[in-house]
Amino acid sequence: MSQSVQTAQAAQETYSQVGGDLYAEVQTFYAWQMRRVDSLDIEGFADTFTEDGEVVHSGGQRQSGREEMVAGMRASLPRYRDIAVRHWFGHPLIEVDAVDPDTLRVSYYTLVTLTDREGKVSFQPTFTVEDVLVRRGGRLLTRSRVIHRDTPVEPAS
Template identity: 65%
Template sequence: MSQTVAQVTGDLYAEVQTFYARQMRRTDALDIEGFADTFTEDGEVTHADGGRTRGRAEMIAAMRTRLPRYRDVSTQHWFGQLLIEPMNDGSLEISYYTLVAQTGESGLSLQPAYTVRDVLVREPDGRLLTRSRSIRRSTPAQR
């Protein structure tokens, strides 16, 4: 069975990669407000544990409660296998794998791998923003 997927330009692929590089550098630097600003005002995140945050204010409050656990570690998010699918409404459905590396007093640790599905939208000023994000912990395939 073959599937037709709209091709994206190299410029769009590079733009999306740059968007994620900037977004994740904000979260890794604990720039909570800057990270939240990469989402639409009503942006939504569904976390791997089933929790959900809606809107920038709720996102910022939830992230602030998690800050103490990141006080003594350096965190970097690594994305791979980025797949961009343009949708009929002009949004972009993006899926990718993510791995989180943390370095602290006890050395390097890798967090569980996740599969992430985002919907990005383009604002009237041309910026990309995340409208929704769904994060799922990677598990072995069912056989």
Template identity: 75%
Template structure:
């Protein structure tokens, strides 16, 4: 595997910590706990959505999520992450860069399952007072021939 300059391979403990962080974060969003989800970001955290819409700060994230809540009244939502690439920033051991694929499923009251398009996500996690928080997230919708994560990443 080719590693980028200034990036360190992570230990199994850090990899497991990152996976546990995402499990807790996504359980909050799947439970429609918008405040709890926003609390997994730094106060000045930024999300750039696939459509280019940018949300900065927890308050803006909460407002945006609240506006979309009616869409999820009659479905159970699950976010599935896979193929995580986790790298500690060589200049700052408290900064972790993560790239992963995500799939979102929705189950209606009759048990029918539907899927949203897949996405590639790039996160920057930072350790604040001993716990991981998301400082930035960039979400890109997967399209044929579009930008994605290279095999050497």
């Protein structure tokens, strides 16, 4: 996310408000989705995306479709040997698409912790994530995810 986008998000004075049921549904979806990835249930995690879902990682790598996601995650598995991974999400901003009420735009912060066998916890860099969620067959799925590594924001002059 560019400096100006981060600043604009931080300085936004108005926001749309969703009802409690939708807010809880989105939070529950993310809790369920992250438990899949944290338990290394790669196929289960990929199934929380649309078939043509897309992820753009902070380094610019793009994975399109569930098959590419699964292949990318499988390649990363050795990194998580003897490590418990936890994804922590917070401060979600949820906006319902004005044209399609089954499409949600969600922006949130994420923190990833890694815990080794001795209980030592390390932290990964923080990120801001922008998702597009869609309702298909009565359930939420991620259609797209763009992950931005956080960088310092310059004070307004």
